[in-house]
Amino acid sequence: ENTPEASAAAALEPATITVYTSEPQEKIDAIVAAFNETQPDVTVEVFRAGTGDLTARIEAERTTGDVQADILLAADSATFEGYKADDLLLAYTPADVESLNQDVVDPDGFYVGTRIIPTVIAYNTGVIDTPPTSWADLTDPAYAGQITMPNPDVSGAAAYNAAVWLDNADLGDEWLVDLAKNKPVIADSNGPVSQAVAAGTQPVGVVVDYLVRELKAAGSPIDVAYPTEGVPYVSQPVGIFASTDEEAASEAFVDYLVSAAGQELAVEQSYLPVRNDVGTPDGAPAMDDIEILTPDLDVIADTKAAAVARFNELFQ
Amino acid sequence: MSSSSKASGAGPVVLDRARSRFPQPSVRPRTDARTGAGIDLLRLALWLVCAAVVLLPLGAIVVLAFSANHLPLLLEGDVLQAGLNSMVSAVLSATLAVAAGTALALLLDRTDLRGRKALRLFALTPLLVPPFVGAIAWISIAGPTGPANVAWTTWFGGPLWNIYGGDGVVFLLAIHSYPVVYIIVSAALRRIPTDLEQAARISGASAVRAVRTITLPLLRPAMLSAFTLVAVGNLADFGIPSIIGLPERYVTLSTLIYRYIQSGTVESPLEVISTIGVVLLLIAAAAMVIDVLVSRSRFELDASSSAVQLLPLGVARLPLTMATWLGVLVITLLPLCALLSQALLPAPGVPLTWQNLTLDNIVRATSAPSTLTGAMNSVMLSVLAGLICGVLGLAIGTVVTRTRARSNTALKTLAMLPQAIPGLVIAVGWLIIAPRIGLFNTPWLILCAYVMAFIAIVVQSVSAPLKATPMTAEEAARISGATRLRALFDISWRMAVPAAIAGSILVVLTAVRELTISVLLLAPGAQTLGVNIFSLQQAGAYNAASALSLIITLVGLAGLGLAARRAR
Amino acid sequence: MSSVTLTDVGLVYPDGTVGLENINLAIADGEFVALVGPSGSGKTTLLRAIAGFLTPTAGSIRLDDTLVADRSTLVAPEKRGLGMVFQQHAVWPHWSVERNIAYPLVLARVPRAERTQRVAEVMQLVGLTGFEQRNPATLSGGQRQRVALARAIVGRPRVLLLDEALSALDEPLRDSLRLELQSLTRSIGLTVVHVTHDREEALALADRVVVLDGGRIQQVGSPVELVTRPVTAEVARFLSDATIFPGDRDRNGFVATDHPCAVPAHLLDVGSGADALSGAGMIAVLPEDITLEPGTGAPTDAVVASSLYGRASNDIVVTWQGISVRCRVPGRRYLVGETVVVGIRRAMFYDAARALVELVETR
Amino acid sequence: MSSVTLTDVGLVYPDGTVGLENINLAIADGEFVALVGPSGSGKTTLLRAIAGFLTPTAGSIRLDDTLVADRSTLVAPEKRGLGMVFQQHAVWPHWSVERNIAYPLVLARVPRAERTQRVAEVMQLVGLTGFEQRNPATLSGGQRQRVALARAIVGRPRVLLLDEALSALDEPLRDSLRLELQSLTRSIGLTVVHVTHDREEALALADRVVVLDGGRIQQVGSPVELVTRPVTAEVARFLSDATIFPGDRDRNGFVATDHPCAVPAHLLDVGSGADALSGAGMIAVLPEDITLEPGTGAPTDAVVASSLYGRASNDIVVTWQGISVRCRVPGRRYLVGETVVVGIRRAMFYDAARALVELVETR
Numbered sequence A: 001e002n003t004p005e006a007s008a009a010a011a012l013e014p015a016t017i018t019v020y021t022s023e024p025q026e027k028i029d030a031i032v033a034a035f036n037e038t039q040p041d042v043t044v045e046v047f048r049a050g051t052g053d054l055t056a057r058i059e060a061e062r063t064t065g066d067v068q069a070d071i072l073l074a075a076d077s078a079t080f081e082g083y084k085a086d087d088l089l090l091a092y093t094p095a096d097v098e099s100l101n102q103d104v105v106d107p108d109g110f111y112v113g114t115r116i117i118p119t120v121i122a123y124n125t126g127v128i129d130t131p132p133t134s135w136a137d138l139t140d141p142a143y144a145g146q147i148t149m150p151n152p153d154v155s156g157a158a159a160y161n162a163a164v165w166l167d168n169a170d171l172g173d174e175w176l177v178d179l180a181k182n183k184p185v186i187a188d189s190n191g192p193v194s195q196a197v198a199a200g201t202q203p204v205g206v207v208v209d210y211l212v213r214e215l216k217a218a219g220s221p222i223d224v225a226y227p228t229e230g231v232p233y234v235s236q237p238v239g240i241f242a243s244t245d246e247e248a249a250s251e252a253f254v255d256y257l258v259s260a261a262g263q264e265l266a267v268e269q270s271y272l273p274v275r276n277d278v279g280t281p282d283g284a285p286a287m288d289d290i291e292i293l294t295p296d297l298d299v300i301a302d303t304k305a306a307a308v309a310r311f312n313e314l315f316q
Numbered sequence B: 001m002s003s004s005s006k007a008s009g010a011g012p013v014v015l016d017r018a019r020s021r022f023p024q025p026s027v028r029p030r031t032d033a034r035t036g037a038g039i040d041l042l043r044l045a046l047w048l049v050c051a052a053v054v055l056l057p058l059g060a061i062v063v064l065a066f067s068a069n070h071l072p073l074l075l076e077g078d079v080l081q082a083g084l085n086s087m088v089s090a091v092l093s094a095t096l097a098v099a100a101g102t103a104l105a106l107l108l109d110r111t112d113l114r115g116r117k118a119l120r121l122f123a124l125t126p127l128l129v130p131p132f133v134g135a136i137a138w139i140s141i142a143g144p145t146g147p148a149n150v151a152w153t154t155w156f157g158g159p160l161w162n163i164y165g166g167d168g169v170v171f172l173l174a175i176h177s178y179p180v181v182y183i184i185v186s187a188a189l190r191r192i193p194t195d196l197e198q199a200a201r202i203s204g205a206s207a208v209r210a211v212r213t214i215t216l217p218l219l220r221p222a223m224l225s226a227f228t229l230v231a232v233g234n235l236a237d238f239g240i241p242s243i244i245g246l247p248e249r250y251v252t253l254s255t256l257i258y259r260y261i262q263s264g265t266v267e268s269p270l271e272v273i274s275t276i277g278v279v280l281l282l283i284a285a286a287a288m289v290i291d292v293l294v295s296r297s298r299f300e301l302d303a304s305s306s307a308v309q310l311l312p313l314g315v316a317r318l319p320l321t322m323a324t325w326l327g328v329l330v331i332t333l334l335p336l337c338a339l340l341s342q343a344l345l346p347a348p349g350v351p352l353t354w355q356n357l358t359l360d361n362i363v364r365a366t367s368a369p370s371t372l373t374g375a376m377n378s379v380m381l382s383v384l385a386g387l388i389c390g391v392l393g394l395a396i397g398t399v400v401t402r403t404r405a406r407s408n409t410a411l412k413t414l415a416m417l418p419q420a421i422p423g424l425v426i427a428v429g430w431l432i433i434a435p436r437i438g439l440f441n442t443p444w445l446i447l448c449a450y451v452m453a454f455i456a457i458v459v460q461s462v463s464a465p466l467k468a469t470p471m472t473a474e475e476a477a478r479i480s481g482a483t484r485l486r487a488l489f490d491i492s493w494r495m496a497v498p499a500a501i502a503g504s505i506l507v508v509l510t511a512v513r514e515l516t517i518s519v520l521l522l523a524p525g526a527q528t529l530g531v532n533i534f535s536l537q538q539a540g541a542y543n544a545a546s547a548l549s550l551i552i553t554l555v556g557l558a559g560l561g562l563a564a565r566r567a568r
Numbered sequence C, D: 001m002s003s004v005t006l007t008d009v010g011l012v013y014p015d016g017t018v019g020l021e022n023i024n025l026a027i028a029d030g031e032f033v034a035l036v037g038p039s040g041s042g043k044t045t046l047l048r049a050i051a052g053f054l055t056p057t058a059g060s061i062r063l064d065d066t067l068v069a070d071r072s073t074l075v076a077p078e079k080r081g082l083g084m085v086f087q088q089h090a091v092w093p094h095w096s097v098e099r100n101i102a103y104p105l106v107l108a109r110v111p112r113a114e115r116t117q118r119v120a121e122v123m124q125l126v127g128l129t130g131f132e133q134r135n136p137a138t139l140s141g142g143q144r145q146r147v148a149l150a151r152a153i154v155g156r157p158r159v160l161l162l163d164e165a166l167s168a169l170d171e172p173l174r175d176s177l178r179l180e181l182q183s184l185t186r187s188i189g190l191t192v193v194h195v196t197h198d199r200e201e202a203l204a205l206a207d208r209v210v211v212l213d214g215g216r217i218q219q220v221g222s223p224v225e226l227v228t229r230p231v232t233a234e235v236a237r238f239l240s241d242a243t244i245f246p247g248d249r250d251r252n253g254f255v256a257t258d259h260p261c262a263v264p265a266h267l268l269d270v271g272s273g274a275d276a277l278s279g280a281g282m283i284a285v286l287p288e289d290i291t292l293e294p295g296t297g298a299p300t301d302a303v304v305a306s307s308l309y310g311r312a313s314n315d316i317v318v319t320w321q322g323i324s325v326r327c328r329v330p331g332r333r334y335l336v337g338e339t340v341v342v343g344i345r346r347a348m349f350y351d352a353a354r355a356l357v358e359l360v361e362t363r
């Protein structure tokens, strides 16, 4: 079994690594604190920003030299595929990789997912009596003007979702056309969507699940439905930049993230884990009860731009 | 220079025009070179500093923009549409802001409306609320489920007004920019002698007619320059169009820039956004040229002999007072109340009842270690930026308005240009040059970017009083035995210090809540307040974000009161 | 028929400053009245009350037979049918000269043809023909003041109000505009109220001069009356730089207190209502009524403190036993430091009580 | 030893305007010189050239024996040791009165104790004691001008330059400051160059008056000389509002061309160097040299165009056969419109050639 002690077989030399992440500040602080319990000599510097800001910063750093980060923990696999193609990443397969959900592990070994972040249906319990339980339900004219969803132009995850929906045989273009008829409000990103649903601005939203659980815990009248057709998800991958000087420490951090201890912390932080041996957060169904859509990533990568364009066309 | 004393014989206060008409004799024997050397050195130093903090990053952006030809992309539908939206929203919002700001200036500075002093302070509050926070607050007021819309829907079956979309963007941009218009126009208004209006009254014009035919035309140059300033600034705004515009797919250039970065749908996004940045830069430069041309045709006004006489509103006093108070309170207090209610509620959607109120968010927002480091950083950076901008802006303003040199216009333009560029592009510029100048991952990088972005505020605010001071003030010092440089320091420079302080306070207030620059340039582990709020927002801690915004706004309000007192 | 009538007018500013007190004044049709007085005496306040920019807190103001201001009535400035010229001319910089002058006619909806003609007329009157399309910024101070004047009279106002209208101009200009102003207002028979700091100007131009002090009228009279028969020693001092000697009067004449100045009875002017033959009081001696002769070395000699050359007479200040005496003497110009003997040709005697009585009668 | 010496000074502005031409002037130590002349005549230009704000394009300027400006030398204004007072006083608003006045001493590194004492002295001299800590904004115009004066003299300048220093003040203030200025500069023996628009002021204050026109010196002389013996008809017109009649002179006197004006020989003043007994020329008649008598109804009568009251004499303009004649006559005040007979008591004859000769000699 993997215990913290086991993964910390060797305490490392003092080192400083820099992590670029889009994790909320409080969560990444907790992760670093927990990591430091096993690796007290590794100092983790965190640069937290939105995915877009991270991308911009990495781009700017590449323009004039090397990427200044050791680790990137953010976004979706598509982003990492891009960096992989540009030879920016270091190949590393974390310890204990076999215990992980193999869907989130890069077969080439350049990155590995750290959480399952599915996009689900959220609804305001104060307004909605019979919640929608499937994507198809959302096309019901009763929901006209009631739905909100993130903008695929801005949110990488939303763009990915659009591609997955279009690629899905049950949903596809027809479903998207019907959904557009309900004139959903296209919010900037997941945050505003969950807020709008909680506040009742639009009582139904398409949004990542953990935000909903957190709001519910804080007292908002909100709840989550996992659509029966299956949920698209992103895996918030982690990867090591090839330009790192602290290979060992970086690898240890990646190991920790996907270790049982790291994943238990993720569950505590309301995320669905990438391994099956740590349970699921309060209020979430067991992993086996969640239908997950796992399309062919190559297909998605090829169709994403077209999907976003189609989406824009329909929802204009 | 001799014409300045000549012009003052007739009593005008605006002398710059007269001065430029009569250049000094260029015949200058060698011995004079020594006394001019001090000024030349100062000018050289200012050029060097400006080159470092403005020209360098601008250059980086331009180089990046032209490293490959991305012009075809600019002609694509997306960009054209976004450009159109940007222009339309900037122009419309600036028009609204100029209308509102001018009306307020007339009401507050020229009539006996009740409670003018308090109104003035209230009217300036939108200056303090970060635009993206203001946008969020307004959504809860005029969003589709805002109280007004809900009520309207239940009674009339449709919402009253949905803030999302282009109209909302224009509205909010106008709200956040009318205070600047008010400040500029009311300064100009103070220079228009009331005699001119009274002469019209005696000629048979009613009060309203006198304002319409005399005061407003005389204010036109100030209104136009406020318009360019505000329009150019709104062109670059990101927070409002992203929160209010995007849900209705109202894309502007600055949100498009963000999207290009975010979505990875374009090749080499940095070059593309730099290209867009350069386009915005050109628009801004054009606007500034227009501004210069307009201010060249500024009217000469004589100093007023009589004190400003307030127009008695008579029977209209009470209704106008109530209408103005209502308007200003709705625009300023309502969003603050929205923020307050969110700050006191545990989570969105929780009904507003006494039992549900909690201080948890405020505690959470203020006690988080990252808030503390953010506050410390922000305060340090913005105070430093305020100081540097104050000193540098004062020096540039003084040299540019009080000495004659061909390069003055260039220097001033250089200082003014960055305010037209979106923060994101400024940040990219600095990111690119940071490693080469050894500032990468240090707070000084942010400081440099702040100075670049905000120096214009101080230059602007010191120029006006300096222009109104006759050149004889310095000549008197030279006759007293001061060299040109010494006279510039002892007299003009010191006389403009109060204006520079007021400008610096504005810089501090703006920088302390800055978001788009800081978010890219922060060193790992560092924080600023704007980023704190944004992070809380992104983490779904909306109510804590509201609490923090509210606190910053209230502290800023206090600071503004201070600035207002200083400026007087 | 009076053109402007002020009855018991009082004006207290909101901060409690008394601007005017108990002003009674009737200005006749076609009369040129000048208001003079020390700084802060209420001249501007009075003028602006007539114009309608200030509201009297007591009394009433009439223009012809129309009540324009009292406790319950307030006619707005634009409805009073007045013309006004300000110290800083207040020519509107955004309009051409012609447009400036035509504005009152535009407001009065005078038809275009008539308007053009009347503007042309008045421009000729003030000597601005040819300047129609000029931008006011390109005019000299005197020309601007002429534009302001033309604008003020083009609408044929009932009363023309001038507030230090010439004060901002240079001396030669002021001089020539003074002449013009007089002949202009005379030729069209305008009623004029002219506020000025300049005593010579007031005396030169006006039919009647009103002396204000502390918001009250001190004296109203023709220039000659004011110069030769000031109603109080204070008025004499203010208007003519008279020197005041306190002392006592008896049938032999006047003797100053603790001072060598003495004036025999036949040189004393005691005003029409004089009957008391003795008592304490003071004399006011006009600068013109003083003679200077070379000093004798006597201890009562005076010393020249300053000496300014003038065309007709030199303006000399001598210090005479502690009192500064202003003299205007023709002939030899005594130089600073010389000793002189001071002679008095005529003096006006005021005893405190009488002066007060006269004052009350005047009002 | 001359305090200011200008030799052949010329100044052409960069745009080609001639500011000064061929100025030769020696101002003695302790002398008070006034510069007068029509607007644009170069007064300010001359003063600023002395101050060092403008550089002559020809000639040289010396202060005492120091060459301060010529083709190759230019001493900066701050090194010339001058004092200057501007029309708009230019008191620095950000400093207290005391600090304003002390500034020249601070720059000269005068030790603090001495500085305090000298500032106190000069403040007493100009009557500002007690105002040390006042903010200049709270001072009246006259007080500010006094601060400017104190500041200009505290450093014991070699020369005090005044550029319309009193013009911006109201008449009563100007009047009293004139007196003060004179006694002050006399008492400390300052050399003063005073630019003014006001001819009376120039005559009143100065030891010598310089009349400028078109950038050239027209006449230099004492006030009496200038008033009684103007060197050209133009100077007479500018300085004294003399009326000019063109005409011819023979041994019997002067007869105006196409005009009833005629002056017998014994009333003609033809200047010292006169010898030609006949020729074409013109006469200048001073306003004081004109007499008016009630009209006879003859066709040569003049008509009163304007009539201003004055203390000593009335200022009357009559139109005499198309020529406006300015008169200053005591006694009865003729009213506008009356017809009068014009008499001439004395006239100055100038023939074009002679006037030019004299002009050249003067310089």
Ligand SMILES: Nc1ncnc2c1ncn2[C@@H]1O[C@H](COP(=O)(O)OP(=O)(O)OP(=O)(O)O)[C@@H](O)[C@H]1O
Pocket: C013, C014, C015, C017, C018, C019, C037, C038, C039, C040, C041, C042, C043, C044, C045, C046, C197
């Ligand atoms: N708006 C005001 N509020 C309060 N007091 C005022 C106001 N305007 C004038 N006063 C005061 O009223 C008095 C009369 O002022 P006014 O301006 O009429 O004097 P003035 O004779 O015109 O003086 P000046 O010759 O200096 O122009 C003064 O004591 C003045 O301080």
Ligand SMILES: Nc1ncnc2c1ncn2[C@@H]1O[C@H](COP(=O)(O)OP(=O)(O)OP(=O)(O)O)[C@@H](O)[C@H]1O
Pocket: B001, B002, B003, B006, B022, B023, B024, D013, D014, D015, D017, D018, D019, D037, D038, D039, D040, D041, D042, D043, D044, D045, D046, D197
């Ligand atoms: N900076 C300048 N450039 C060109 N010409 C100038 C300049 N300053 C003055 N002049 C011209 O030089 C001439 C003399 O001007 P100056 O100011 O010395 O006259 P002034 O006698 O002081 O007149 P005023 O009485 O109006 O003050 C005028 O024709 C004026 O227009």
Ligand SMILES: [Mg+2]
Pocket: C043, C044, C045
């Ligand atoms: Mg006044």
Ligand SMILES: [Mg+2]
Pocket: B006, D043, D044, D045
């Ligand atoms: Mg001048």
